[in-house]
Amino acid sequence: MEEISLHDISFRSINPPDMAQLEKWYAMTDELGYATGFKRLDEVREKLLSYPMTSMMIIHGEEQAAGFVCYELKNLNGKNVAWIHILLVDPAFQNRGIGSWTIRKLLEWFESMDTAAVVVSVSEQNHRGLKFWENLGFSRSLDLERILSGFGTKGIVIMKRYLERRCF
Numbered sequence: 146m147e148e149i150s151l152h153d154i155s156f157r158s159i160n161p162p163d164m165a166q167l168e169k170w171y172a173m174t175d176e177l178g179y180a181t182g183f184k185r186l187d188e189v190r191e192k193l194l195s196y197p198m199t200s201m202m203i204i205h206g207e208e209q210a211a212g213f214v215c216y217e218l219k220n221l222n223g224k225n226v227a228w229i230h231i232l233l234v235d236p237a238f239q240n241r242g243i244g245s246w247t248i249r250k251l252l253e254w255f256e257s258m259d260t261a262a263v264v265v266s267v268s269e270q271n272h273r274g275l276k277f278w279e280n281l282g283f284s285r286s287l288d289l290e291r292i293l294s295g296f297g298t299k300g301i302v303i304m305k306r307y308l309e310r311r312c313f
Contacts, residue, residue, distance in 0.1 A: 151242055151243070151246045153205055153206050154203060154204065154205055154211065154243055154246055154247070155203075155204050156201040156202065156203060156204065156214075156247075156250075157201060157202050157204055158200075158201060158202075159193075159194065159200050159201065159202055159213075160202075163202055163210065164186075164190075166202075166210045167186050167190075167213065168186050170213065170233055170235065171184070171185055171186040172185075173236070176236045177233055177236070179267075179268050179270070179271040179274055180231060180232065180233040180234075180274075181231070181233065182231075193215050193231075197217050197218065197219075198215055198216070198217050198230070199215070199216055199217070199218070200213070200214070200215040200231075201213070201214055201215075203234070203243060203247055205238065205243075210235065211234060211235055211238040211243055212232070212233050212234040212235055212238060212243060212244070212247065213231065213232075213233045214229070214231065214232050214233070214247055214251070215229075215230045215231040216228060216229045216230060216251065217230060218255075218258070218260070224261040224262075225255075225258060225259055225260040225261060226260065226261060226262050226263070226264060227251075227255045227260050227262075227263045227264070228263075228264045228265070229248075229251070229263060229264070229265045230266075232244055232247065232248065232265075234247075244277065245277075245280070245281060248281050249281070251263075252281075252306070252308065255308060256308045260308055261307065261308060262305050262306065262307050262308060263283075263305065263306050263308065264286070264289065264303065264304070264305045265278055265283060265303075265304050265305075266301045266302070266303050266304075267301070267302045267304060268300060268301060268302070269300050269301065269302050270300070275302060275304075278304050279304075281306070282306045283304040283305060283306045284304060284305065284306070285302055285303070285304055286303045286304060286305045289303040289305065290302070290303045
C-alpha cells in the first residue's frame with residue numbers, strides 16, 4: 146500500500162469530467178453501497194449538484210480523485226445545522242485516514258460558520274460506518290430518528306455531534 150501524506154489531500158468543486166468517476170463509485174455497490182445508499186448516480190445526480198447541496202471531490206496530490214463528500218447547511222430555529230449526506234472514499238484510499246481527515250476539516254469549517262450541530266445518517270447494517278462516526282464524536286440521536294421516521298428513514302441510524310454548547 147502506497148504511503149499517503151494527508152498534507153496532499155484537498156477539496157475542489159465537482160467538474161463535468163468527475164461524472165465518470167462518480168459513476169464508477171456508484172456502480173461499486175459491494176464496496177461502497179452503504180456510502181451511496183445503494184442508488185445509481187442517475188437517481189441522485191441532480192440533487193447532488195444543485196443548491197443547497199455542496200458537493201466536493203476529495204483530491205490526493207495534483208488531481209487524483211480519492212473520494213467525494215456532499216453536505217447541506219440548514220437553518221433550524223435560528224441555528225445553523227450541517228447535514229453530511231455522503232462521505233465516500235475510494236477503496237484504494239480507504240484505511241489511510243482520508244475519511245477522518247475530511248470530516249475533521251469539515252467540522253473545523255462548520256464551526257467557523259457558527260454551526261451548532263452536524264448530523265449524519267448511517268444504515269444500521271453498516272457497523273463499520275457507525276464505528277467511524279462514533280470515533281469522530283458523533284452519537285445516536287433517538288429523538289431525531291423519531292422525528293424523521295415519517296420520512297422513510299427505517300433502518301437508518303441518525304447521528305449528531307454538537308459543535309458548540311447549544312441546544313437543538
